[in-house]
Amino acid sequence: MVTIQNLSVVYTLKAGLSGLFKKRKGRTVKAVNDLSLSLEKGEILSLVGESGSGKTTTGRALLRLIKEEVKGTIRFEGKDVFSLSKQELKGFRKKAQMIFQDPYQALNPRNTVSRIVGESLEIHHPDFSWEKKQAMIAEALEWCGLKPVERYWNRYPHELSGGQRQRVAIAGALILKPQLVVADEPVSMLDASVRLDILSLLNGLKEEIGVTCLFITHDLALAWLISNRIAVMFAGTLVELGSAGLIAEGALHPYSKALIAAQPSATSSKERKRVIQVERKEDPAAVVFCPYYRRCMQATERCGKELPPLSEINPNHFVRCFNCRPNS
Amino acid sequence: MSTPLLEVRDLKTHFHTKEGIAKAVDGISFEVYEGASFGFVGESGCGKTTAALSIIKLLPENGKIEGGQVLFRGEDLAAKSDEEIRLRRWKDISIIFQGAMNSLNPVMKISKQITEAIRLHEDISIPESRKRVKGLFTQVGLNPALLDQYPHEFSGGMKQRVMIALALACNPLLVIGDEPTTALDVMVQAQILDLLEDLRRSLHLATILISHDLSVIFDACERLAVMYSGKIVEMGNSREVYTRPAHPYTRKLVAAFPDLELEKQRKTGKRTLGKSIAGDPPNPLDRISGCKFHPRCEWADKRCSEEDPVSMEIGADHHVFCWKWDKIG
Amino acid sequence: MPIDKVTTFQRVKNAFSVLYGNKTGFAGFLILCFFLFIAVFGPFIKPYDIMDFGGAEDILRPPSFEHLLGTDDMGRDILGGLIAGSRISLLVGVMATVLSMFLGAAIGLGAGYFGGFIDAVLMRLTDIFLVLPWLPLVLVLAAILGANLWNIILVIGLTSWAGTARVVRAQTLSVKERTYVERARSLGSSNLRVILRHILPNVFPVIFANTVLIAAVAILSETTLSFLGLGDSLNQSWGMMLHYAFECGAASIGAYWFLLPPGICVVLVVLGFTFLGYALDEWINPQIRKR
DSSP states (O other): OEEEEEEEEEEEOOOHHHHHHHTOOOOEEEEEEEEEEEEOTTOEEEEEOOTTSSHHHHHHHHTTOOOSOEEEEEEETTEEGGGOOHHHHHHHHHHEEEEOSOTTTSSOTTSOHHHHHTHHHHHHOTTSOHHHHHHHHHHHHHHTTOOSHHHHHTOOGGGSOHHHHHHHHHHHHHTTOOSEEEEESTTTTSOHHHHHHHHHHHHHIIIIIOOEEEEEESOHHHHHHHOSEEEEEETTEEEEEEEHHHHHHHOOSHHHHHHHHHSOOSSSOTTSOSOOOOOOOOOTTOSSOOTTTTTOSSOOGGGGTSOOOOEEEETTEEEOOSSOOOOO | OOOOSEEEEEEEEEEEETTEEEEEEEEEEEEEOTTOEEEEEOOTTSSHHHHHHHHTTOOOTTEEEEEEEEEETTEEGGGSOHHHHHHHBTTTEEEEOTTGGGGSOTTSOHHHHHHHHHHHHSOOOHHHHHHHHHHHHHHTTOOGGGGGOOGGGSOHHHHHHHHHHHHHTTOOSEEEEESTTTTSOHHHHHHHHHHHHHHHHHHTOEEEEEESOHHHHHHHOSEEEEEETTEEEEEEEHHHHHHSOOSHHHHHHHHTOHHHHHHHHHTTTOOOOOOOOSSOOOOTTOOOOSOTTGGGOTTOOHHHHHSOOOOEEEETTEEEOOTTTTTOO | OOOOOOOHHHHHHHHHHHHHHSHHHHHHHHHHHHHHHHHHHHHHHSOOOTTOOOOGGGTTOOOOSSSTTOBOTTSOBHHHHHHHHHHHHHHHHHHHHHHHHHHHHHHHHHHHHHOHHHHHHHHHHHHHHHHSOHHHHHHHHHHHHOSSHHHHHHHHHHHSHHHHHHHHHHHHHHHHTSHHHHHHHHTTOOHHHHIIIIIHHHHHHHHHHHHHHHHHHHHHHHHHHHHTTOSOTTSOOHHHHHHHHHHTTHHHHTOHHHHHHHHHHHHHHHHHHHHHHHHHHHHHOGGGSOO
């Protein structure tokens, strides 16, 4: 349904004073580096990585929400997202929605719940009758567990808890029954006891409405819990891709393994070392090299000179590493 | 068992707000032993931060310790005057505040900020304190050469190491860390937890970690207390509580952390999304009679709504505050 | 957390409680209410005719039972003049402020939201107006356009929008980056819709607070202009009274009843707006409020 091919996004940082005097252009940061990925219809694919891995940028690029220059193609139902006309873009926005990380910032504090949820109706279907709009808003609110609807209709965001705000945001995203939803860390700012409900809600999207979901998170375990497939990103590059169970239990890439080892564990000894890393400098002359080379425990000389390709090491299990062997 | 380094008895801290009195901490008792790691876990509003701040009496203007004792090496800190406590802070007990790494003065070199803090508590010269800071940097895994940099030149993990260095500056006996790893990536969080564990062992430091992340507390603390609405609902040895959670809230909370679930379910290969706890965390201003959790508890009965549960010892170093703990399936 | 219905009535009550909590602000509010009352109902209680010249023996009489604040150089009752003048001063102040607010808000919003070339052009324009010495500019404009009420309003409005524009632009830049604006765009919202629905309502508190302070400045400006003789002689404001007071040498005669009252009124009204501005600061930024 969604095909990302060779996506690259480069941020140019402002040059600052030194740029003024030395006539230097600002530093560039490759947020996303030649990423290729596809999303199947009806699946939940998790994009897992730390801050700076490029996962959020990828999600935003997919929905055309970034201002930076984008290279590569993103196809949604066959059409290139970046060459849509203004009219087509509006149609695209109807079908592809985003759920933001911070429910405290994502809702306009001066709008009531009903206005927030009904906003896409006003944008895309101003012709609908008032009754029809009210009915659709009520349906969306109920679907997201905000019942009885009358209790929430005229509320303002600051009168709601974090979990309720996120439900409002989800209701607003779902009201026009989109086909694609990009969820950017939707539960990371919520209390633990509320998270499960929101996750169930998102899971229900897949089950009941058949929405395809790109789930962005830094929490590998969370990705395991909710998604069909997991894609692990490091420094803008895709390093491992496979089904959720496979990655959580049998990840092969050194970074994925390090991520799993770094997770808090209630059963491991308190004396263990959670992170074992090296610090390595790459050859200044090297133009391409594995992005994880600097910290990798298993790196060899080849890793510092060439970029490993993403290869299918086992059926439906892709790893970008020279030193990974298929499971016997 | 030896006498605890810190013994808190029936601590009550209330906030006087325009809307009424908020009982942020409503009678908690716990012990922390020398060189041990203790954790407080609970959601926002449960009172864990207030409890920690009460130990060293660093409460906002409208907060007051209304009752109980905070016995540090036998002396009751709660009964001491502000001036007496001020002398104790940083030297005996230090604290790393939530989000402290973001409140470093951006226009002051890091070295200056730490040396200033040291010289506020001890009468030593600047070169002396600089030397100590260099030593602290090494201790927390930072390159001493970075001493004269500015905060914005440090990453999040590095800034948190600076905050730990600051907390250790006057060789305290107890360090309190309020959400020490919350804003950090998984890897950096793991490194910081590694560091705290190393320091605890090498310096025979007692630590109190506060977090909303149950998996972090289970991992990093030998003993813990689960807090809900100003009260402790379950307390004891981490492994014990993890294996045999007794309080309904603890059980539900354990299910809300995917890393804990992954650990448990990894063996079976199953994946099930548990159910959330119904309702919302209570407002500290609300008055709930009996057990504070009873409105959200599916096993609550009449007694739960009327009588506040007392501590019940259900194992070696395992206490629970629930009338129905043994009736729950 | 039990959710109680919060009605508009309660919202107004909340706003008032903030106002009441800030003693300075509340004082300012009371002062303004007082003058508003005087301006609206005063002339009915004490009618005043600018043409009501007294005889030669009525000129510059000190306060008495008949004329509570004495008479001016034309024999007219000063108290009546004050009351009538309140209407003019407040009217000019408020209308000039409204004009200034609209201009400043529109320019600030446009510059902040669109950025780039539009921002550069609008900001240079704002800088010009900020930098030009106000008094000479205002004098020149008033002299060219002529001294009547509407021209005064126009002149003051045209020369005081720049500060608001700056502040509004800054706030717009900040609001523009907020997540809910990005969300609106992700829903497919057009630029105009985003500005009107999302940016403006969240910039409005800043506009309003700034406006209250501009009102203080506007009233002072009008007083200054009138004092310098550029006021509308047919619609006598407090500034005009001061102008005449000086012209006829009231200071040297010792006719304090002519000089002091209009001056005190201006000061009080300006203070009223300024104090109210403090309370508005608290309303906008709930963190300043005392717990």
